[in-house]
Amino acid sequence: REVAATRQETMASMGRVIAAAASNGVTSPLRLVYLAVRARAEVPRLILEYGKVEYVDVSVQQQFEAPWGKVKRQNMVPFGQLPVLDVGGGELIAQEAAIARYCATLVPGLMPSDPIGQAKCDALFHAAEELAETNPLVNALRGEDFERRKKEFFDKEFPRRLANFSRIIAASGGPFTRGKSPNYADFKLYHHLSNAALLEPGCLSPSPDAGDAMTDFMAAVENLDGIAAYLNRRPQVVDVGKRPKLEPNVCGSRYLEG
CATH class of the missing domain: 1.20.1050.10 (Glutathione S-transferase Yfyf (Class Pi); Chain A, domain 2)
Known part of the structure; x- marks a missing residue:
């Protein structure tokens, strides 16, 4: 009975996440576009991992089929900065705080109603x-x-x-x-x-x-559910203060080459 109850609660929680995403016009999966550092994209990642919201980590080249210099010169992103979150339909959300807040609306309980x-x-x-x-x-x-x-x-x-x-x-x-x-x-x-x-x-x-x-x-x-597993698989920061980089040197644990 306990196993069945746990399974039912898990399914109900996933249903709430899907419903919240649908009500916000999300095209699954979200695409989080950033560089090979944690920095300004890490908070949205943590929120999405906790909420079990489907997303992928995407490099600038993958998203825009152009290097960052060209993307910035041609104003392909708001404010000429990263990260941006592609929510589908040609919509890009910019700025870490705005992205994090939007992601929080997809996860029941993370944003108060009042x-x-x-x-x-x-x-x-x-x-x-x-x-x-x-x-x-x-x-x-x-x-x-x-x-x-x-x-x-x-x-x-x-x-x-x-x-x-x-x-x-x-x-x-x-x-x-x-x-x-x-x-x-x-x-x-x-x-x-x-x-x-x-x-x-x-x-x-x-x-x-x-x-x-x-x-x-x-x-x-x-x-928290989902966070421990994410922390264990995310790229690790090495050589801080000397030649800092992620190992593996990719733009997130949900990055797919190609």
Whole structure:
């Protein structure tokens, strides 16, 4: 009976995801267009993986049949930036926050139904953006520039940002930023904190100020259905601060050559 009940709940959950996608005009699968780095595409990936929404990772060449320089010069993407999300019918969504928010609407439970709840989640998302220095530190910077900016970030920015989120999680009752259930901003926070832990192992360890809030938060996200499997199969970042790249060097775990 328990197995049957679990199967029924799984099927019901998948039905809700499909219905949400259909109501938003999604052509399956979504196409997430980006470069061979995690950075600005990783939060949408985490949301889609958690929601079991079908998508593929697509290179610029695959999407536009042209190199990035030409795509940018000829204004093939809004704002001349990546990532973009191809939702079908010639529609491209640009900007990480907009893509993440759209993806969250496809996953039941990640976006509150009331405007105030939505605004509070948006505030959490944009507050986590203040940790975005972790993206160039992990993916691009090298040598002396890497060391200088890493020191500045962990000396000046990271401690107070971490303290703010630790307080917010503790006040919510945890383990997520708004209590027992995840919201779309949690994946943004997780991404930057996982970058920080890659740069400075132990930076999220329990402390007199933060307590266990951050370690509990990270574990809660990593234990979400769909996330653990994704983290295990996604390309890994190597040679940070020297010659950073993904291994394998592709634009995501759902990238298909050709």
